[in-house]
Amino acid sequence: MPAISVRMRTGVALLASVAGLTAMGAVAPATASAATPQQIAARIVPANQLASFSKIISHESSWRVTATNPSSGAYGLGQALPASKMASAGADWRTSATTQIKWAYNYMNSRYGSPNAAWAFWSAHHWY
Numbered sequence: 001m002p003a004i005s006v007r008m009r010t011g012v013a014l015l016a017s018v019a020g021l022t023a024m025g026a027v028a029p030a031t032a033s034a035a036t037p038q039q040i041a042a043r044i045v046p047a048n049q050l051a052s053f054s055k056i057i058s059h060e061s062s063w064r065v066t067a068t069n070p071s072s073g074a075y076g077l078g079q080a081l082p083a084s085k086m087a088s089a090g091a092d093w094r095t096s097a098t099t100q101i102k103w104a105y106n107y108m109n110s111r112y113g114s115p116n117a118a119w120a121f122w123s124a125h126h127w128y
Contacts, residue, residue, distance in 0.1 A: 037063045037077060037097040044101050045115060052119035053105065056128060065097050078104030 035043075038054065045053045060079040061067035068075050075083030076093070077100040083093075089106065090099035105115065112118040112128070122128040 035097075037065065037101065040097050041101050041105075044098075045105055049115040053108065053115035055119055056108070056115065056122050057104065059122065059126075060128075065095060065100060076100045076104075078107060080104075080107075 086093035
Protein backbone atom coordinates (compact mmCIF):
# COMPACT_ATOMS: atom_id res chain seq x y z
CA MET A 1 0.00 0.00 0.00
CA PRO A 2 1.54 3.37 -0.96
CA ALA A 3 2.61 5.58 1.96
CA ILE A 4 0.49 8.49 0.71
CA SER A 5 -2.69 6.39 0.90
CA VAL A 6 -1.92 5.39 4.49
CA ARG A 7 -1.18 9.00 5.45
CA MET A 8 -4.42 10.14 3.83
CA ARG A 9 -6.50 7.58 5.72
CA THR A 10 -4.73 8.45 8.96
CA GLY A 11 -5.32 12.16 8.34
CA VAL A 12 -9.01 11.60 7.58
CA ALA A 13 -9.41 9.49 10.72
CA LEU A 14 -7.71 12.18 12.79
CA LEU A 15 -9.94 14.91 11.36
CA ALA A 16 -13.05 12.80 11.95
CA SER A 17 -11.93 12.20 15.53
CA VAL A 18 -11.40 15.89 16.16
CA ALA A 19 -14.79 16.67 14.63
CA GLY A 20 -16.45 14.12 16.89
CA LEU A 21 -17.34 11.66 14.14
CA THR A 22 -17.10 7.92 14.54
CA ALA A 23 -16.32 5.33 11.89
CA MET A 24 -20.04 4.62 11.62
CA GLY A 25 -20.75 8.24 10.75
CA ALA A 26 -22.47 9.06 14.04
CA VAL A 27 -21.58 12.18 15.94
CA ALA A 28 -19.91 11.65 19.30
CA PRO A 29 -20.02 14.37 21.95
CA ALA A 30 -16.96 16.59 21.83
CA THR A 31 -16.99 16.99 25.60
CA ALA A 32 -18.86 15.09 28.26
CA SER A 33 -21.34 17.24 30.10
CA ALA A 34 -21.60 16.83 33.85
CA ALA A 35 -24.76 15.22 35.13
CA THR A 36 -27.01 17.37 37.29
CA PRO A 37 -27.72 16.28 40.85
CA GLN A 38 -31.27 15.43 39.72
CA GLN A 39 -29.92 13.12 37.00
CA ILE A 40 -27.59 11.47 39.49
CA ALA A 41 -30.47 10.94 41.92
CA ALA A 42 -32.52 9.32 39.14
CA ARG A 43 -29.74 6.73 38.76
CA ILE A 44 -29.51 6.00 42.49
CA VAL A 45 -33.03 6.32 43.90
CA PRO A 46 -35.67 3.82 42.72
CA ALA A 47 -38.29 5.34 40.43
CA ASN A 48 -41.12 4.71 42.90
CA GLN A 49 -39.24 6.73 45.56
CA LEU A 50 -37.73 9.46 43.38
CA ALA A 51 -40.57 12.01 43.56
CA SER A 52 -40.50 11.99 47.37
CA PHE A 53 -36.71 12.12 47.46
CA SER A 54 -36.75 15.05 45.03
CA LYS A 55 -39.33 16.99 47.05
CA ILE A 56 -37.27 16.68 50.22
CA ILE A 57 -34.03 17.71 48.52
CA SER A 58 -35.77 20.61 46.76
CA HIS A 59 -37.13 21.92 50.06
CA GLU A 60 -33.95 21.31 52.04
CA SER A 61 -31.28 22.62 49.67
CA SER A 62 -32.81 23.59 46.31
CA TRP A 63 -30.47 20.92 44.88
CA ARG A 64 -27.36 22.94 45.86
CA VAL A 65 -24.49 20.68 46.92
CA THR A 66 -22.94 23.39 49.11
CA ALA A 67 -26.18 24.64 50.68
CA THR A 68 -25.53 25.58 54.30
CA ASN A 69 -28.09 26.43 56.95
CA PRO A 70 -26.61 29.51 58.66
CA SER A 71 -28.30 28.84 62.01
CA SER A 72 -27.76 25.09 62.40
CA GLY A 73 -24.78 24.39 60.14
CA ALA A 74 -26.70 21.65 58.28
CA TYR A 75 -24.98 21.12 54.95
CA GLY A 76 -25.47 19.75 51.47
CA LEU A 77 -28.32 18.39 49.43
CA GLY A 78 -29.89 16.50 52.32
CA GLN A 79 -28.87 19.04 54.98
CA ALA A 80 -26.86 16.63 57.12
CA LEU A 81 -26.29 17.72 60.70
CA PRO A 82 -23.49 17.53 61.53
CA ALA A 83 -22.33 17.77 57.97
CA SER A 84 -19.42 15.41 58.59
CA LYS A 85 -21.90 12.50 58.89
CA MET A 86 -21.81 12.37 55.10
CA ALA A 87 -18.18 11.20 55.25
CA SER A 88 -19.63 7.72 55.81
CA ALA A 89 -20.70 7.81 52.14
CA GLY A 90 -17.39 9.13 50.76
CA ALA A 91 -14.41 11.35 51.44
CA ASP A 92 -15.62 13.82 48.79
CA TRP A 93 -18.85 14.55 50.69
CA ARG A 94 -18.31 18.34 50.70
CA THR A 95 -18.51 18.65 46.91
CA SER A 96 -19.88 15.44 45.41
CA ALA A 97 -23.56 15.28 44.51
CA THR A 98 -23.25 11.51 44.10
CA THR A 99 -21.86 11.03 47.61
CA GLN A 100 -24.46 13.36 49.14
CA ILE A 101 -27.32 11.64 47.31
CA LYS A 102 -26.13 8.21 48.43
CA TRP A 103 -25.91 9.46 52.00
CA ALA A 104 -29.36 11.14 51.92
CA TYR A 105 -30.99 8.08 50.35
CA ASN A 106 -29.43 5.79 52.97
CA TYR A 107 -30.45 8.20 55.73
CA MET A 108 -34.07 8.27 54.55
CA ASN A 109 -34.12 4.48 54.35
CA SER A 110 -32.54 3.91 57.76
CA ARG A 111 -34.50 6.56 59.67
CA TYR A 112 -37.91 6.41 57.95
CA GLY A 113 -37.90 3.21 55.91
CA SER A 114 -37.96 4.95 52.53
CA PRO A 115 -37.95 8.35 50.85
CA ASN A 116 -41.75 8.08 50.56
CA ALA A 117 -42.05 7.66 54.34
CA ALA A 118 -39.51 10.46 54.87
CA TRP A 119 -41.64 12.75 52.67
CA ALA A 120 -44.76 11.87 54.68
CA PHE A 121 -42.89 12.90 57.84
CA TRP A 122 -41.51 16.04 56.17
CA SER A 123 -44.99 17.01 54.99
CA ALA A 124 -46.31 16.83 58.56
CA HIS A 125 -43.36 18.47 60.32
CA HIS A 126 -41.49 20.50 57.65
CA TRP A 127 -38.23 18.81 58.58
CA TYR A 128 -36.93 15.26 58.49
